[in-house]
Amino acid sequence: MILGEKEVVYVVSDSVGETAEFVVKAVATQFNGGNVEIRRNSYVDDFEDIEDVLILARTRKSIIAYTIVVPALKEYLDRRAAEENIMAVDLLSPLINAFTTSFNKTPHHQPGLMRKLDEEYFRKIEAIEFAVKYDDGRDPRGILKADIVLIGVSRTSKTPLSMYLAHKRFKVANVPLVPEVPAPEELFAIPRKNCIGLIISPDKLNEIRLERLKALGLGSKASYASFARILDELDYAEKIMKRVGCPIINVSNKAIEETAGLILDVLKKERSL
Known part of the structure; x- marks a missing residue:
């Protein structure tokens, strides 16, 4: 890791990724903007895309913030990030789970619905x-x-x-x-x-x-x-x-x-x- 290098948040999404980037920016303001660089990775739809992000993330001080609704991709990212000792933050699941529990509704697990x-x-x-x-x-x-x-x-x-x-x-x-x-x-x-x-x-x-x-x-x-x-x-x-x-x-x-x-x-x- 290079001394003085910017921290990076890799925004990973199976859609555009605007929501995740907005949340990351909102958090960054709580640290006076920090010295954080945000890199958006949109339309991640297979395991290779996730591996490409992990290769970059493990070479520097970084966090992965993601909005992935496809269960298989989410589980893969969680597992591989843990193996690489990279912090991966799921921005959607806590609220999805709250909807499921409180409103007795089943999510579609379909990317891009917000865009539609x-x-x-x-x-x-x-x-x-x-x-x-x-x-x-x-x-x-x-x-x-x-x-x-x-x-x-x-x-x-x-x-x-x-x-x-x-x-x-x-x-x-x-x-x-x-x-x-x-x-x-x-x-x-x-x-x-x-x-x-x-x-x-x-x-x-x-x-x-x-x-x-x-x-x-x-x-x-x-x-x-x-x-x-x-x-x-x-x-x-x-x-x-x-x-x-x-x-x-x-x-x-x-x-x-x-x-x-x-x-x-x-x-x-x-x-x-």
Whole structure:
């Protein structure tokens, strides 16, 4: 061993090793950072990888800190480190054992699950950002990029449905259908199976729009809530939906969760044909 040489902590993981490195750094700060060098060894998945680390570790003052969940690899590292008189610290097993004992659960012993969870999380965030960006027909280019496109008249729950489905990691664009505004051409360029039309009964739509006007402090006689206007909009929307050829769901008296479930069921059926 060379005098004055840095102590080394070999971080060994059957995944990326970020968790172990973070823990080691946290501990090192308790010693003012020490004179410690951290060397990460990621994706260790066989005995030879472990031997490579041991060869390096036994030549200098070192510790092995590891997050290995595959039992055979963990047992091998523990045994060989003891034989080489190298301190090996298992960062996961105490907590895994606590979960097993206290919660009566069985671990998967599968590497990389945290990374998969992170990927799921970022896909959800991306889908939410997509729903916000392409809400209410703001940018018709989103129609071509979306997993699901929702179309319908105002107050058919397009926005809350888009957000609900985004939390399930679907990229959703929604387009309001208004007689005075031509439907975007992109709507007729996508596969029919990517689009869902949302309809509602005139009575229910009238009720919802009256409540909306009240919330805005506007009079109930505004054309927005008039039956003539509502029937005109619904007729126009039906024509667009027929032209698109998309499945149609009636959202009258349905909760967002119920409608979202129906949307996913319809799309699953459509896309399996």
